[in-house]
Amino acid sequence: MPPPEMLQKPVVGVLLPLPLAGAYDYKLPAGGNAARGGLVSAPLGNREVLGVVWGAAEGTVGDNRLKIAEPLEGAPSLPPKLCDFIDWVADYTLNPPGAILAMALRSRGAFEPEARRIAYVRGVVTPPRMSAGRARALEVAGDGLARSVTGLAEDANVSPAVVRGLIQAGALVPTELPEFSPFPPPDDSFAAPSLNDDQAVAAQALRDAVAARKFSAHLLDGVTGSGKTEVYFEAVAEALRHNKQVLILLPEIALTVQFLERFAARFGVRPTEWHSDLSQKERRRAYRAVMNGEARVVVGARSSLFLPFPELGLVIVDEEHEQAFKQQDGAIYHARDMAVVRARIEDCPVVLASATPSLESFVNATGGRYSHLRLAMRHGAAELPRVKLIDLRQEKDPHDAEHKAQWLSPPLREALERVLAAGEQAMLFLNRRGYAPLTLCEACGHKFTCPHCSAWLVEHKYKRRLACHQCGFELPMPSTCPQCNQNGTLIPCGPGVERVAEEFAAFFPAARYSIASSDILHGPAETQAAIRAFARREIDVLIGTQIVAKGHHFPQLTLVGVVDADLGGSDGDLRARERTFQLLHQVSGRAGRAEKPGLVLLQTRNPDDAVMQALARGDRDGFYEQERGFREAAQSPPFGRLAALVISGYDGETVREIARQLGKTAPSARDVKVWGPTPAFYALLRGQTRERLLVQAARGVDVQAYLKAWLPQVKVPAAVRVTVDVDPVSFF
Ligand SMILES: [Zn+2]
Ligand SMILES: [Zn+2]
Secondary structure (H helix, E strand, C coil): CCCHHHHCCCEEEEECCCCCCCCEEEECCCCCCCCCCCEEEEEECCEEEEEEEEEECCCCCCHHHCCECEECCCCCCCCHHHHHHHHHHHHHHCCCHHHHHHHHCCCCCCCCCCCCCEEEEECCCCCCCCCHHHHHHHHHHCCCCCECHHHHHHHHCCCHHHHHHHHHCCCEEEEECCCCCCCCCCCCCCCCCCCCHHHHHHHHHHHHHHHHCCCEEEEEEECCCCCHHHHHHHHHHHHHHCCCEEEEECCCHHHHHHHHHHHHHHHCCCCEEECCCCCHHHHHHHHHHHHCCCCCEEEECHHHHHCCCCCEEEEEEECCCCHHHEECCCCCEEHHHHHHHHHHHHCCEEEEEECCCCHHHHHHHHCCCCEEEEECCCCCCCCCCEEEEEECCCCCCCCHHHHCCCCCCHHHHHHHHHHHHCCCEEEEECCCCCCECEEEECCCCCECECCCCCCECEEECCCCEEECCCCCCEEECCCECCCCCCECCEEEECCCHHHHHHHHHHHCCCCCEEEECCCCCCCHHHHHHHHHHHHCCCCCEEEECHHHCCCCCCCCEEEEEECCCCCCCCCCCCCHHHHHHHHHHHHHCCCCCCCCCCEEEEEECCCCCHHHHHHHHCCHHHHHHHHHHHHHHHCCCCCEEEEEEEEEECCHHHHHHHHHHHHHHCCCCCCEEEEEEEEEEEEEECCEEEEEEEEEEECCCCHHHHHHHHHHHCCCCCCCEEEEEECCCCCC
């Protein structure tokens, strides 16, 4: 007889992966496991929903009205630390925990046992009736290999019916194939690298941190080409030796291909991938392999942060300064910051790596909250490139009128000529897609704007279309002005990469070049092809947007020309200067990565600007110190806290009214200021009107508590959305 308490049906709180207020009470079957993390199938309305036992019941529902949640047969549980992490993220970002859980359960079917694969081998029975086909099939099966029905039919050149007949006769017997594992374990000693002194010191510090098996945070801070990846691979190797799992976060999928190869060169196999490009089946496999510990090292985009690692021992965030780590849709969170939180909850080290750290991480490292591991030298023989400013105000070329040169100044063209003559490679960088960012009617002044967004339509000359880079709206390039109906009056204003390429081709007709642009019209495959062609030296000059700035290694690249270094420097965003510096520093780092020295030319109209000066002097830390001073004086992050509210909806008047009400009801509190409401930068986006409020608070203020006290005061109709962005990184 089991003890009586075992016969009682335990009542628990079950969290469903839906944006509901919290966990719901359910009964488990008698003796059901009530431990946190257990997966259940829970009735909700007239459907069954996957849910997770979250904790004690609320007790708000009467016992007789409780429904029964069935534990999932044979499925593992979510690690309790992942549940803690989900609660933490929900609380910090002011999202319902179920909305965060949804990100952790994103692989449908991962909890069902994988379908078994059955194959057939030769049995001992000889069929009573033989035919030529049967004899052939049995002869082929005689080699002992297990084959599927169709596999054997093909190999023996018979119909599947012949094979099925042999199965019925007992001449072929079923056997279960071992489960196919695509995740062989990485070998920590496969190809140990030779490290320089700086690298060796940093690698040892990280190995010690992993061996200590407790939380610590490290900024791995080294110039481009200093070998950061080799260093943190040593931490990965140490974690493998301690039988721990490792998570490596990368900002973009585009970067993973090269990364996977580097990883395989060091560890003998590829790591497990996790990103949005995987098929359902691949996701299911990867998810399950993480959960059962088979996947030892996962490299992924920000969503991999919510994978169910049972024994996570190291988290690495590469290119930690990248804005792509900020998830902007749905639940808004910063994957770099949340990676530090996950490591703290898992009690393991986290490594943030960058050549141009975020100011936040730089302040944390120089202030002693993170250990600061610096790699000063470039790996091998490479030297840092020389950076020179070209003052566009001084460069008035008398030949320009005749050549119609607008974007490539004479010094940049001379440098290009030298590089091409020497058989080396060059890169031209402009962080603007398309041909021209604005199309204007010369006659009436009409500007083409998107009907759904407060944004200009960008001309894409090759595709002969105007496109909105915000919502994807497109129209064929018109020949007449829709406002004044005149023909031939439309002119492109300003350059995009396509236009720079056109000018380049006019000056250097013999040079081989390609455009690489992360473009809604060009597509990632074309971009990757251009980058590969450049790496193989099939082209001389690569003209591109920020897609070319990161991670790629081109030994023959000796010149980088930045067409408009001022772009993005003055849009009133507190991180604009930092971002400009980071981007240009990264682009510059592409030049001269092998034996040949590199030259970087920055075209600017503000050569005296602090960002330009710091780049020209190669004084990265000087820039950070100055930026730290600005931020500290303004009490902006990391010396103060920010939270943004975006109010959006299709009915502009209602949106503005809700924004006004929010503005009026903002509680007054010490050290908290509320700015707005004001129209957002994109006051119209995908047809929705957008208003913004910004909360600015001193560092010690509990911003979440402030928002929780404030927001429920205004009743928001279903047609209006209030999005909360704690620690915003962009201000559109
Ligand atoms: Zn016109
Ligand atoms: Zn648009």
